[in-house]
Amino acid sequence: MRNIPDEWVGAFVQAGREAAARGLMRCSSGNLSWRVDAEHMLVTATRSWASRLTEDDVVLLRLADGAVLEGRKPTIEVAFHAGILRARPDIDVVMHFQTTYATMLACQDAERINYFVIPEIPCYIGPIGHVPYLTPGSQELAEATIETMREHDLAIMANHGQVTVARDLDHAIQNAEFFELACQIIVQSGADVKPLTEEAVQELLAMRASAARGAV
Numbered sequence: 050m051r052n053i054p055d056e057w058v059g060a061f062v063q064a065g066r067e068a069a070a071r072g073l074m075r076c077s078s079g080n081l082s083w084r085v086d087a088e089h090m091l092v093t094a095t096r097s098w099a100s101r102l103t104e105d106d107v108v109l110l111r112l113a114d115g116a117v118l119e120g121r122k123p124t125i126e127v128a129f130h131a132g133i134l135r136a137r138p139d140i141d142v143v144m145h146f147q148t149t150y151a152t153m154l155a156c157q158d159a160e161r162i163n164y165f166v167i168p169e170i171p172c173y174i175g176p177i178g179h180v181p182y183l184t185p186g187s188q189e190l191a192e193a194t195i196e197t198m199r200e201h202d203l204a205i206m207a208n209h210g211q212v213t214v215a216r217d218l219d220h221a222i223q224n225a226e227f228f229e230l231a232c233q234i235i236v237q238s239g240a241d242v243k244p245l246t247e248e249a250v251q252e253l254l255a256m257r258a259s260a261a262r263g264a265v
Contacts, residue, residue: 053109061091071222082134082143095121126190133214143198147210155209166235166245178197180206
């Protein structure tokens with residue numbers, strides 16, 4: 050792949066396979082992108098299965114306009130991947146995933162749910178955004194997702210799945226894993242679930258903000 054080190058492509062492929070192995074992406078559901086430099090991004094190809102991702106399933110795009118520079122047709126969600134990366138210079142990875150418990154809640158009135166049931170959510174992810182159901186791959190979905198992700202690091206897409214952003218590939222997988230754990234706790238605990246106190250949440254959010262400033 051032109052001007053992209055083989056080890057970078059290999060790391061991207063490995064991240065996709067790991068996400069699948071952890072149950073974050075099933076068959077051709079879910080997609081992944083990575084800003085590799087100021088002008089270029091990698092994204093998974095349409096209909097590619099993360100569990101058996103290869104270099105042939107990796108597409109090189111020009112970040113400025115999403116034009117394909119090398120590889121086959123990208124995921125139908127490429128518009129929101131590129132748009133989020135352009136809107137969020139502080140992050141380099143976008144991952145759209147679909148996990149069991151998180152998607153169960155995506156099929157409910159997700160905006161009423163308090164996801165701060167474990168410290169990892171306020172500490173590593175922060176407040177959860179919400180995107181209404183819109184046709185997958187549509188411009189309307191892309192625009193709504195980009196707008197939501199301007200101020201969130203993870204959002205629920207109603208009746209669809211989830212999207213998260215992160216500084217690197219490992220961080221994106223970690224976000225998805227922690228969120229799925231929180232959603233599993235919420236679903237299995239039912240009415241007995243006890244969220245963190247507001248005081249604890251604010252302390253953890255402050256820690257997260259402080260860590261982000263230190264990373265700049």
